[in-house]
Amino acid sequence: MAGRSTGYPLTDLGVKQAEKIGDFLEPFNISTIYCSPVERAEQTAGIVAKKLGLRYKVDERLTEIDMGLLSGMPYEEMFAKHGNIFLKFYEGHPIIEENRIETFASIKKRVIDLVEHCSKKHNEEDVLFVTHMDPIKSMLSTVMQLKPESLYELIIRNASLTMFKKEQGNLSVISINSMCPERYLQE
Numbered sequence: 001m002a003g004r005s006t007g008y009p010l011t012d013l014g015v016k017q018a019e020k021i022g023d024f025l026e027p028f029n030i031s032t033i034y035c036s037p038v039e040r041a042e043q044t045a046g047i048v049a050k051k052l053g054l055r056y057k058v059d060e061r062l063t064e065i066d067m068g069l070l071s072g073m074p075y076e077e078m079f080a081k082h083g084n085i086f087l088k089f090y091e092g093h094p095i096i097e098e099n100r101i102e103t104f105a106s107i108k109k110r111v112i113d114l115v116e117h118c119s120k121k122h123n124e125e126d127v128l129f130v131t132h133m134d135p136i137k138s139m140l141s142t143v144m145q146l147k148p149e150s151l152y153e154l155i156i157r158n159a160s161l162t163m164f165k166k167e168q169g170n171l172s173v174i175s176i177n178s179m180c181p182e183r184y185l186q187e
Helices: 012-025 039-052 075-082 085-091 095-099 105-119 134-143 148-153 179-187
Strands: 030-035 056-058 126-130 163-166 170-178
Touching: 012 030, 012 039, 030 105, 030 148, 039 056, 039 126, 039 148, 075 085, 085 095, 105 134, 105 148, 134 148, 134 163
Parallel strands: 030 056, 030 126
Antiparallel strands: 163 170
């Protein structure tokens, strides 16, 4: 469980996926890129920004979940010790705070704060966030009011696009896991 730990750069496959999503984004009119400070997210943002001729801004609100006492723990050990810790995370189970794991409610708050900031600062512009699965799920949960079981089952693919659009003052979901066509055949 990498979480916010350092020393987990993009793999060769991750670099290729970032390049492909950069190509996929070229027809969009992206004005600004914000990214998580986590190494692999910054690498992705750098690759995409170069393709789009833009710079990116690091924003702590997009960072990966803080896994607290479970950082670096193998999945098998986590599940043996705590059961389905990921479902418990989405349920807001007390074991999450007991292990100093950032709560899903906290993630939602920080991500929504950034969305509101960008809505004001970049009104009517297309903004790209380079972030991680749980910040993306927090947005989906906010817009679609997803239950913990649905959040647990939902997989957000690496270097894919989940798109939102502001319509009549509210966010709506445009797509989840959009990516270049050949990736759908591979995954």
